[in-house]
Amino acid sequence: MPDGFAAAPYETRIDPELARTVRLFRRVDHGDPHAVRKEAARRIRVARMAGLWVAEAEGVRVEDTVAPDGAGRTVPVRVYRPESGTAPHAAVLYLHGGAFISGDLDFEHPRCLEMCRETGAVVVAVDYRLAPEHPAPAGLDDCDLAYRWLLGAGARALSVDPERVAVAGTSAGGTLATGLCLRAREQGAPSPRLQMLLYPVLDDRLETPSALAFTDTPAWDSRNCAHMWEHYLGPGRRGEAPPYAVPARVGDLSGLPAAYVMTAEFDPLRDEGAAYARRLADAGVPTELHQFAGTFHGFDTLATATVSRRALAEQYAVLRGALR
Template sequence: MTEHVPQSWKPLDADALLVAQAIAKALPVPVRELGAQVARELLASSPSDRPLTPLDQVDTVTVPTRSGELRARLYRPEGSPATGPRPALMYLHGGGFVLGTLDGVDEVCRAIAARSGWAVLSPEYRLAPEHPYPAAVEDSLDTLAWLRGSAPDWGVDPDLIAVGGDSAGGNLAAALCLHLRDHGLPLPVSQVLVYPPVDDRFSTPSWTRFADAPLLTTADAHWLWEQYIGPGRTDGVDQYAAPMKAASLRGLPPALVLTAEVDPLRDDAEAYADRLRHDGVPTTAVRHSGVFHGFFTEVGVFSQTDAAIDDVVRHLRGVTAARAASTS
């Protein structure tokens, strides 16, 4: 191979390297230079006529929120659960709070639902910069409240709802858990955080080591964060924007934290997992080697994606097994 490969790309496996090179060719300039609208157009995913995981029960639903209605997709696996209403995962898509669509996570939501037996709800929360923080957090809170309230209509157990997401969606899932704990509201049974941005200091070693990583560079991450919190903001943000700022993580739901080896966000996410453990939260952290930020939702593209989805499925099944044991 004669193409120059950045030093930070050296750990990538063969699949990931090919995808990284394809992304570099498809994006002529960095996302921060494209701007939100052009980046959305270039990176938008198209719905597949033949999804890799067919499901008969995929419903488009309308969720009422404090700011109006938003659209969501509800994925339900085949058949009826043998033990009553099924558990559900509210899954929040990534995209740096600026990008991302329901279509972009369609395949991964289908795969999680089919393999785990859980229903999966994927909401289309408001995006920055048009709707900066805390719009996405508010939408996430309102969607979870709606899911709890309407759970019987969809065959879902309101007491067995987890939250999760990748990248920005992981941040929102973590923020959601903190907000509910702090306000004395019912907590999800678990949180699934896939390479979540949790700190606004950008100071851990991976921000420098993988500054020119594929898909998400350190400079682009800074730009996306500025769009989310609002340009020129100098007064700092609270723990619901940057969960690492929470004084304590004690009392939060059990967590699964997945990271990618070649990712500026890696060290922050793993430090958050360490803090969860330190504060007494049962936490499993898995780093997937040879891949970069964004791999989790690329079903059928990265070999590691399948393994990461299996991590999530095992975790969710563990949640249901623990609940069954506690009530028997």
């Protein structure tokens, strides 16, 4: 186990298969975005060399393209299209994680391949702009552009049914997914069928029990949360966020699309995800909340572990059900 983790009281409660992978997660100071990006690239290489998640491309056509807004601005996207099935297809707009400061179209390529193959839906991954070079709302603006394209010109080009679209996001991508749904509601735009929020980032106040307790958990700990929000919102802007940038601060959650929220037991983001799910349910939004025991942030990217396979199978089943 890495320094600082061995003495943690939850060490023996981490799922044994996941515990064997902890050494992959070097601690990196999220105050330095360049170091974070370098470490993210290293983790992808190591995980793939170790065979922890190597999804098969068979049955899926992959194309890098751009989503235009019709006014000269474009956002890079990667489109995953099933080679079988009947058109028009359902679709998932997928928003990667990375603490707002790292990630690209390769970041969760295996997940998108597998999601396309297992759900039969077209998956559109968005290469949104990153902080701190592009603080909020730049990333959300890019995701919103891609979403509107997918409902319009993209749907026609990809043989997608615009009435059967979901949005899914992991970690910081969960922030963007919730922000997209909130913005669509306020602007009267069509809502997705489902918002799938996987260990989402939602609250910049960092006051939940899990945020206060989990200072040295694998993959992600609360010490880096403050850096993450500072990069995303801009220096000194915590508590003064642009609209939809901090979903937990939004007062009215009524009228939002159905939600599936997944949290990990040993994740500083656990309690804010659960609290947001409860607020959605209280506002009348059909909501499922699933916490996976013995897991940490991003655990399902270690896809050979039994608990990860169970989580992924559940995600795909939920998407298939929502997009029928």
